[in-house]
Amino acid sequence: MTRPGDVRLAVELGVDALGFVFAANSPRRLGLEQLEGLRQAVPPLVDAVALFMDNPGSEVAAAIKILRPTLLQFHGGEDDAFCRGFGLPFIKTVPMGKGADDAALARKRYPSASAFLLDGHGPGQPGGRGERFDWTTIPPLGKPVFLAGGLSAANVAQAIRTARPYAVDVSSGIESAPGTKDGDKMQQFVDEVRRADRSSHE
């Protein structure tokens, strides 16, 4: 999320969590001056997730101070000690794309993680580029699994039926351009998630 209006719409649509990107070179990277306005648009009981990829600890701490996230998401080669060092629950991204290690190793490497986010890119690569992976290859991780990578309204129901994740995460699939969310795509995505949830309870 880069605009308070998109945050408000997502909240109206009923999403559980909103992501704020601080990774270097991302088209979604936020400046500290944007954070207060974005934070004010997030109501209680909706998670604000701050996303980092190999940022220095001082940058993580500065973003936390202003954004006051409820969850952190680490996308790079950060180790467990670094990730837990900020005193907040964290999600660790596990690359599932080309060149990835055995994803099940994440369970041992990140004992402090609250959840794992499986994403379609390879190791060392950024996310948010619509790269999906084979949803039938979900490893046993012993923690809630968030499914990400190349999701859109066109495929999220199928992804949920196949992988049965704890949560789904989407970025480029609800954008009109990198960094610009599209209200209609957001609405369609949430509708499809609800449809899949309903059919899984029938």
Ligand SMILES: O=C(O)c1ccccc1NCC(=O)[C@H](O)[C@H](O)COP(=O)(O)O
């Ligand atoms: O969003 C970014 O620009 C980004 C940059 C560097 C590391 C991670 C990044 N995003 C990660 C996400 O949380 C995305 O939501 C996830 O990769 C899914 O993206 P998409 O495949 O575009 O739905």
